[in-house]
Amino acid sequence: MQSAVVVFPGSNCDRDLVQAISAQSASACKMLWHKDTSLPRGLDILFIPGGFSFGDYLRCGAIAANSPIMESIIDFAHKGGFIIGICNGFQVLTEAALLKGTLLRNSGVNFICRQQSLIVTSNDSIMTKNFSKGEKLKLPIAHHDGNFFADEATINVLEQNEQVLFRYDNNPNGSKNDIAGIMSENHRIIGLMPHPERATDENLGSKDGTRIFQSLVECF
């Protein structure tokens, strides 16, 4: 699996991702800088990591979504490339209009950092193909703005096209329809608030993230 992680000023899950991928994949995961203007040749999958890109200034992910590397990321997306945005990466993908909706401030206003039970809503994705529909898993969440919002019509489209990937078991942040992760229409662009890269070792409280990375590697 040829993979790369984009690093923005303020990203803080980039190295965790590289570590989690390297544990499963024979090929090393490359790190790209937000000022790069091209992606590596032969890239299978691009990750946009969690963190606080550009200090969350203006709106979470908004400035990152307009950084130099985004032009080649959007091009990669239009050519059918696989992209996964985790937490802040999800926010970046919605701001770049590669995914529908947006992430609002948590309904309880507080930053939430805890293990979260999730329900696999679709297994028609590279992340969840080894899971069964309705299966529960545990991943950490750590966000202030994870309250997924889209208008009613958009939510209906996401539901009808099986674009909802994960739901929260017990909605922590006010997300519409308990949505924790979604996909693009072609299921190749994925955004999720929970952190699979932080759940790859028993010492971290859950190894459920490992299954996700194994699933990814098997796809390429």
Next chain:
Amino acid sequence: MKLIVRISLKKSILDPQGEAISNSLKSLGFSKLNSVRQGKILELDLEETDPDCGVKIAKEMCEKLLVNSVIENYSLEIE
């Protein structure tokens, strides 16, 4: 020229920060308060003297970066 951009959350969007501020004001005894909505004000200083051109540039900035049209509205005012 200077332009003021006012960005507010659309009416249909939940504003938990506004609600928290509202609750705090009520607990301070401002009993006549109905609600609070929090937004942003940006002051743009443009190298431009023609108001029409200035507004056009500011609109472009709003659409490209400053405003997320999924959840926000904006208005422009020449200072």
